[in-house]
Amino acid sequence: MRPPHAAIAVVALLLLVPVFAPAPAAAPPPEGVCGVCGPGFERAAEDAGVNVTVAESQLVVRVDDDGDSRWTATVEVNPEAADEFTTNHSLLDRVVRATFDSSRTVVDEPRDLTAQVHDRTLVIQWTVPDAAHRRTGDVLLFDVFTQDQGEGEAYVDADRVAVRGPEHRVVTHAPDGGTIRGSIVSWADTDAGSYHPDLGRHATIAFAPDGGLVAQTATALAVRGHSLAMVEPDLRAYAQWPALLLGLVATGLLLAGGHLTFEDGAARRVVYAILATAGCLVTLGAGGALLGGEWGELAFVFALESVGLAPAAVLTAAIVTLAERVDPDPGPRATTVAAIVAVGWPLVLVLGAPGSAVLVLLLGPLAFLAYGVLAGAGHPARWLFPPVAALGAVVAALPFVPRIGVVFVTPGLFAALLVGSALLGVPLFALGRCLGGQRTAHPDGPDGSRTTSV
Incomplete structure (x- = not known):
C-alpha cells in the first residue's frame, strides 16, 4: 500500500531539519x-x-x-x-x-x-x-x-x-x-x-x-x-549553489520569458499565493513550536524564513497590485531607466559589500523587474541578468562568513531564502517584460489603441 502524501511530507521535513537548523561552530579565543x-x-x-x-x-x-x-x-x-x-x-x-x-x-x-x-x-x-x-x-x-x-x-x-x-x-x-x-x-x-x-x-x-x-x-x-580569499571556503559553501541556481533561473527567464504574461487578475493570484505561503509557514512554525524537539528546530527555521522573505514579499505584492490598478504607461524612457538600473545594480552591490547584502534580501525582486523591461524591449543589457543574479547570491552571503559561534543562518537556510526571493521576482519579471513590450508596441492598432507584443 502506498504511503499517504502527508506522511511523505512529514518525513521529508524531518530529514531537512539538519540542513536548515542552527549549527554551533566553536569560536576560538582571541x-x-x-x-x-x-x-x-x-x-x-x-x-x-x-x-x-x-x-x-x-x-x-x-x-x-x-x-x-x-x-x-x-x-x-x-x-x-x-x-x-x-x-x-x-x-x-x-x-x-x-x-x-x-x-x-x-x-x-x-x-x-x-x-x-x-x-x-x-x-x-x-x-x-x-x-x-x-x-x-x-x-x-x-x-x-x-x-x-x-x-x-x-x-x-x-x-x-x-x-x-x-x-x-x-x-x-x-x-x-x-x-x-x-x-x-x-x-x-x-x-x-x-x-x-x-x-x-x-x-x-x-x-x-x-x-x-x-x-x-x-x-x-x-x-x-x-x-575574500580568507573567507573563500565558507563563502563557497554558502554561495556556490544559490549563485548557480539564480543564474540558471535568470537564463531561463530570458530564454523562455516570452511565455510569461501579466494578464488581468495576475496581481490577485500573486498576492493570494504570497498570503497562502506565509500562512503555511506561520502555521507550521507555530505547530512546531508547540510540539518541541526536532519540530521546535523546524519551527525556528520557518520563523527565520518568514522574517527573511517578508520585506521582499510585501514589496512584490505592492508592485503587482499597483501595476494592475494604475495601468501604467512606461513611456519612452522606460528602457533607458531599466538599463541604468541594470548596470548600476551590480556596481552598488560590489562597492557597498558587505553592507549591500541587505539590498539583495530586501530589494532583490526589483532587479527582476528592471531586467524584465529590458527583455521585453530586446535590449542587449538584458544578458547581464544571469551573472548579476549570481553576483547577488555571493554578495548576500558575505555577512554570514566566516562561520563563528552559533550559526543561525545555515547554507541550506540561506539557499532557501534566495530561492524564495527569486520566486517572488518571477511575476515582477513578467510585469517588466509586459512594460518593455509596450514600449516597442505599435501605437496605432485597428481601434486606435495600443497593442502589446509580449
Missing part, C-alpha cells in the same frame, strides 16, 4: 598581536614557576619594503621577576618561547628570537618574514594580524602598538581605532574614545606610495581581495 606584552606572557611565566606582573609594555613592528618585518617588544616587569630572569637567562628564554607556543599570539613561529634584561625592562626581538605582500598598484599589504577561521580574532595586548612601514610610503588602510601618521599606524591604551583593543579578523594594514585617489582605489581592491 590572539594578542604581541604575546609577550601582556597576559599571555604572565600565564607562561606562572606555568614556569615565576610570578610576573607586566607594568607597562609596547610593541614596534618595522616593515621593510621587501615584505620582511622586525618586531621589538619592550616589557617592564616587577623587580622580583626581573632579578630572577637576570640570574637565570635560560628561564626567560623558556618563558618567551612558551608564550609563542601557546597559540594565543598572532605570530606562531618567530624567527631570530632574542630576549634581554635591562634593569626591570625586558627587550624581546624577533623577525617575521613575508609579513607584507605587494599587490596591484604597488600596494604593500601587511597581513600578519589577519586571522583565518581556525584562529581567534587579533587584539592589542600591549599599552602601545605601532606598525611602521617603509619611509617612502603612507598608510592607506588600517583597522579601526588606530592613529595614522604618515607611514606609521599606532594604538595606545588611553582614555580616548576612539581606542579599542579588538582589531577584528581582517586586520590588514596597507602601505601605498601616496594617499591619492589611485592609491586609495588600489588599496580598497587589495584589502577586499585579501578578505
Whole structure:
C-alpha cells in the first residue's frame, strides 16, 4: 500500500531539519598581536614557576619594503621577576618561547628570537618574514594580524602598538581605532574614545606610495581581495549553489520569458499565493513550536524564513497590485531607466559589500523587474541578468562568513531564502517584460489603441 502524501511530507521535513537548523561552530579565543606584552606572557611565566606582573609594555613592528618585518617588544616587569630572569637567562628564554607556543599570539613561529634584561625592562626581538605582500598598484599589504577561521580574532595586548612601514610610503588602510601618521599606524591604551583593543579578523594594514585617489582605489581592491580569499571556503559553501541556481533561473527567464504574461487578475493570484505561503509557514512554525524537539528546530527555521522573505514579499505584492490598478504607461524612457538600473545594480552591490547584502534580501525582486523591461524591449543589457543574479547570491552571503559561534543562518537556510526571493521576482519579471513590450508596441492598432507584443 502506498504511503499517504502527508506522511511523505512529514518525513521529508524531518530529514531537512539538519540542513536548515542552527549549527554551533566553536569560536576560538582571541590572539594578542604581541604575546609577550601582556597576559599571555604572565600565564607562561606562572606555568614556569615565576610570578610576573607586566607594568607597562609596547610593541614596534618595522616593515621593510621587501615584505620582511622586525618586531621589538619592550616589557617592564616587577623587580622580583626581573632579578630572577637576570640570574637565570635560560628561564626567560623558556618563558618567551612558551608564550609563542601557546597559540594565543598572532605570530606562531618567530624567527631570530632574542630576549634581554635591562634593569626591570625586558627587550624581546624577533623577525617575521613575508609579513607584507605587494599587490596591484604597488600596494604593500601587511597581513600578519589577519586571522583565518581556525584562529581567534587579533587584539592589542600591549599599552602601545605601532606598525611602521617603509619611509617612502603612507598608510592607506588600517583597522579601526588606530592613529595614522604618515607611514606609521599606532594604538595606545588611553582614555580616548576612539581606542579599542579588538582589531577584528581582517586586520590588514596597507602601505601605498601616496594617499591619492589611485592609491586609495588600489588599496580598497587589495584589502577586499585579501578578505575574500580568507573567507573563500565558507563563502563557497554558502554561495556556490544559490549563485548557480539564480543564474540558471535568470537564463531561463530570458530564454523562455516570452511565455510569461501579466494578464488581468495576475496581481490577485500573486498576492493570494504570497498570503497562502506565509500562512503555511506561520502555521507550521507555530505547530512546531508547540510540539518541541526536532519540530521546535523546524519551527525556528520557518520563523527565520518568514522574517527573511517578508520585506521582499510585501514589496512584490505592492508592485503587482499597483501595476494592475494604475495601468501604467512606461513611456519612452522606460528602457533607458531599466538599463541604468541594470548596470548600476551590480556596481552598488560590489562597492557597498558587505553592507549591500541587505539590498539583495530586501530589494532583490526589483532587479527582476528592471531586467524584465529590458527583455521585453530586446535590449542587449538584458544578458547581464544571469551573472548579476549570481553576483547577488555571493554578495548576500558575505555577512554570514566566516562561520563563528552559533550559526543561525545555515547554507541550506540561506539557499532557501534566495530561492524564495527569486520566486517572488518571477511575476515582477513578467510585469517588466509586459512594460518593455509596450514600449516597442505599435501605437496605432485597428481601434486606435495600443497593442502589446509580449
